Amino acid sequence: MKIINADDYGKYRNIWIIAEPGSAGGIINPVTHEIAGRGRQLADLRGAELWILVTGNLGGRTDYGKDFFYADRVVIADDSRVSGFHDETESALIKRLIDKYRPEVVLFSATARGRSLAPRVAVLSDAGLTADCTSLDIEKGSGNLLQTRPAFGGNIIATIKSEKHRPQMATVRPGVMKNFIVDRSSFNPGFKGPDVIIERYEEPEILLLKKILGTEKRRGAVHSIAESEFIISGGRGMGSADNFRIIEKFASLAGGAPAASRGAVDAGWVPYSYQIGQTGQTVQAKCYIACGISGQIQHLVGMQACEYIIAINRDPGAPIMKMADVAVTGDAVEILTKMSDQLECSE
Amino acid sequence: MKQVPAGSSGSIDPVTKRLKREGIESVINPYDTYALEEALLLRDQFGGTVTALSMGPSRAEKILRDALALSADRAILLSDRKFAGSDTWSTSYILSEAVRKTGNTDLVICGKQAIDGDTAQVGPGIAAHLEWMQAAYVSAIDITGDLLSAERMDEHGTDRIILKTPAVITVVKDINKPRLKTLKGMLESRNREIEIWDFDYLKCDESLTGLDGSPTRVVRTALPPPRDNSTIRIEGSSGAVSLEIMKFLREKMIIEQD
Numbered sequence: 393m394k395i396i397n398a399d400d401y402g403k404y405r406n407i408w409i410i411a412e413p414g415s416a417g418g419i420i421n422p423v424t425h426e427i428a429g430r431g432r433q434l435a436d437l438r439g440a441e442l443w444i445l446v447t448g449n450l451g452g453r454t455d456y457g458k459d460f461f462y463a464d465r466v467v468i469a470d471d472s473r474v475s476g477f478h479d480e481t482e483s484a485l486i487k488r489l490i491d492k493y494r495p496e497v498v499l500f501s502a503t504a505r506g507r508s509l510a511p512r513v514a515v516l517s518d519a520g521l522t523a524d525c526t527s528l529d530i531e532k533g534s535g536n537l538l539q540t541r542p543a544f545g546g547n548i549i550a551t552i553k554s555e556k557h558r559p560q561m562a563t564v565r566p567g568v569m570k571n572f573i574v575d576r577s578s579f580n581p582g583f584k585g586p587d588v589i590i591e592r593y594e595e596p597e598i599l600l601l602k603k604i605l606g607t608e609k610r611r612g613a614v615h616s617i618a619e620s621e622f623i624i625s626g627g628r629g630m631g632s633a634d635n636f637r638i639i640e641k642f643a644s645l646a647g648g649a650p651a652a653s654r655g656a657v658d659a660g661w662v663p664y665s666y667q668i669g670q671t672g673q674t675v676q677a678k679c680y681i682a683c684g685i686s687g688q689i690q691h692l693v694g695m696q697a698c699e700y701i702i703a704i705n706r707d708p709g710a711p712i713m714k715m716a717d718v719a720v721t722g723d724a725v726e727i728l729t730k731m732s733d734q735l736e737c738s739e
Numbered sequence: 740m741k742q743v744p745a746g747s748s749g750s751i752d753p754v755t756k757r758l759k760r761e762g763i764e765s766v767i768n769p770y771d772t773y774a775l776e777e778a779l780l781l782r783d784q785f786g787g788t789v790t791a792l793s794m795g796p797s798r799a800e801k802i803l804r805d806a807l808a809l810s811a812d813r814a815i816l817l818s819d820r821k822f823a824g825s826d827t828w829s830t831s832y833i834l835s836e837a838v839r840k841t842g843n844t845d846l847v848i849c850g851k852q853a854i855d856g857d858t859a860q861v862g863p864g865i866a867a868h869l870e871w872m873q874a875a876y877v878s879a880i881d882i883t884g885d886l887l888s889a890e891r892m893d894e895h896g897t898d899r900i901i902l903k904t905p906a907v908i909t910v911v912k913d914i915n916k917p918r919l920k921t922l923k924g925m926l927e928s929r930n931r932e933i934e935i936w937d938f939d940y941l942k943c944d945e946s947l948t949g950l951d952g953s954p955t956r957v958v959r960t961a962l963p964p965p966r967d968n969s970t971i972r973i974e975g976s977s978g979a980v981s982l983e984i985m986k987f988l989r990e991k992m993i994i995e996q997d
């Protein structure tokens with residue numbers, strides 16, 4: 393494995409974001425902008441450039457400069473033979489581009505795709521990789537990337553460095569960097585926008601394509617709690633699947649999204665896609681109402697960054713009641729039913 | 740298979756603020772029980788042998804003994820001081836060297852992630868070191884000749900893909916229902932051999948193992964910061980508190996004023 397010599401550090405520059413593909417070919421998943429927004433700040437701190445890598449079957453699109461108006465460069469590799477996600481092909485391409493351009497930092501989204509791809513690239517590139525980061529910073533002086541992630545079920549927050557290897561790589565949890573999304577209207581109007589670099593997949597990489605026989609989208613729309621600003625979440629204290637429907641009813645009346653603790657998911661009242669927490673989704677909504685949720689650390693790590701947290705619990709001593717902004721002692725089912733009634737009456 | 744502390748997340752010593760490891764029982768990483776079960780099912784269907792492989796301290800023998808009790812054919816523990824402190828890069832390197840050394844492995848099955856570190860990096864890392872194909876988050880597989888068809892999950896749904904073996908897959912719990920240990924299996928496993936492979940036996944590259952061979956390093960651990968807020972307490976009749984919550988939601992403009 394290459395260890396970087398003192399003289400070689402300077403050869404690795406710039407912050408790279410590996411774009412996460414969205415629902416259809418050529419579309420970018422919005423989570424990319426969360427990470428790239430923080431990437432913009434890190435690049436500025438480091439006096440370096442922000443690069444975005446957009447790869448796959450992009451249908452001939454090259455106008456990604458519009459999406460990434462705040463980046464310095466956008467590298468595009470488009471090939472109609474690539475359909476779906478091929479770990480081997482993508483990792484070989486990214487490794488080759490890393491060798492060619494030598495970024496100092498490479499960031500992926502901690503999605504199923506990113507978490508499968510990043511470790512493969514890290515091994516091929518002799519790079520250190522930190523999974524599921526919740527915050528990223530640049531160490532003053534050394535310029536090392538400080539990568540912070542919860543460990544041991546959220547009981548500990550660990551900060552990780554990769555001092556002797558370049559690039560430094562990390563995957564970043566969707567949702568945790570939402571606040572960094574660059575706002576088009578307030579972004580430096582004098583900024584010239586990104587240069588576009590066109591790259592290609594090479595034959596040996598294409599030969600690694602595995603066969604994708606078909607893709608089945610899950611029925612109904614993807615349950616996208618992460619994008620909602622108002623989340624109403626239920627736990628085991630809701631008591632039954634029927635009672636849980638009051639969460640969904642209130643959410644739909646109030647324009648929020650329903651979610652759950654693992655307690656409610658394990659009880660079989662709602663599918664796993666509802667789960668908030670360490671092994672579920674991380675959210676940063678404006679308001680989070682936790683109904684019948686005790687507030688174990690594994691749940692808290694997924695929602696504690698919300699602006700206002702309201703807890704409704706029968707037990708005033710439950711841990712969630714200490715961390716909430718508003719702690720309501722009472723029966724969640726009754727209280728939510730009354731709240732729904734009030735909304736229905738006012739309509 | 741990785742041994743992890745039981746209760747999964749461990750607990751924090753209130754004085755030292757470090758993870759308590761002592762006195763906590765180790766168990767098989769729960770996701771790895773699905774990996775083992777899938778291997779046993781494949782063997783029962785197609786023949787071949789199942790090797791349970793773990794890198795860890797000597798107490799990890801226990802989970803390998805469990806694997807033997809569940810009818811694994813062979814158990815190997817990679818254990819050496821030079822392996823201690825390895826990060827996921829180095830761990831996957833050492834595991835891949837062991838797979839190479841077995842000489843005849845067609846398929847490596849890992850759990851989706853280990854519940855202590857939660858990185859999900861070791862499986863794809865092994866694949867990369869071996870330069871084999873990989874599929875992560877697999878919920879079903881089938882085999883024909885040297886082709887493996889797999890259902891691979893992501894946030895949007897499922898892909899059906901075909902890989903060429905040898906390959907590495909990581910599995911989610913939807914893939915099967917692990918069998919339970921039987922008394923007979925436990926008794927039979929008592930005297931079976933667990934092979935211990937150390938650094939000298941594996942003959943891997945020392946500069947790539949252990950704390951010093953690992954590209955990443957934990958430089959700081961801390962307790963999660965408390966939320967910086969004060970709590971308003973509300974109690975009373977359901978009717979009264981529901982009005983108060985609605986008032987709060989309107990004041991903060993979370994729901995519209997009427």
Ligand SMILES: Cc1cc2nc3c(=O)[nH]c(=O)nc-3n(C[C@H](O)[C@H](O)[C@H](O)COP(=O)(O)OP(=O)(O)OC[C@H]3O[C@@H](n4cnc5c(N)ncnc54)[C@H](O)[C@@H]3O)c2cc1C
Pocket residue numbers: 545626627628629630631652653654655656667668669670671672673683684685686687688689690691694704705706707710722723724725746747748854
């Ligand atoms: C490795 C690991 C990962 C995990 N990951 C996650 C994760 O991602 N997300 C997650 O949520 N959990 C996770 N957990 C589980 C977590 O530790 C808790 O077990 C879980 O969050 C508890 O769910 P709960 O709060 O709904 O249930 P409980 O802890 O049973 O709490 C129920 C609460 O409801 C209250 N209650 C009862 N009846 C009423 C009523 N009528 N009205 C109001 N309140 C009532 C009770 O006072 C109690 O506080 C994980 C655990 C481990 C070990």
Ligand SMILES: Nc1ncnc2c1ncn2[C@@H]1O[C@H](COP(=O)(O)O)[C@@H](O)[C@H]1O
Pocket residue numbers: 740741742768770771774792793794795827830834848849850851852853854856857858859860861862
């Ligand atoms: N020390 C280890 N020994 C054997 N297998 C491991 C070890 N560490 C990780 N694995 C495997 O890799 C998977 C993912 O682990 P992790 O990357 O640590 O989340 C686990 O489910 C195991 O199958």
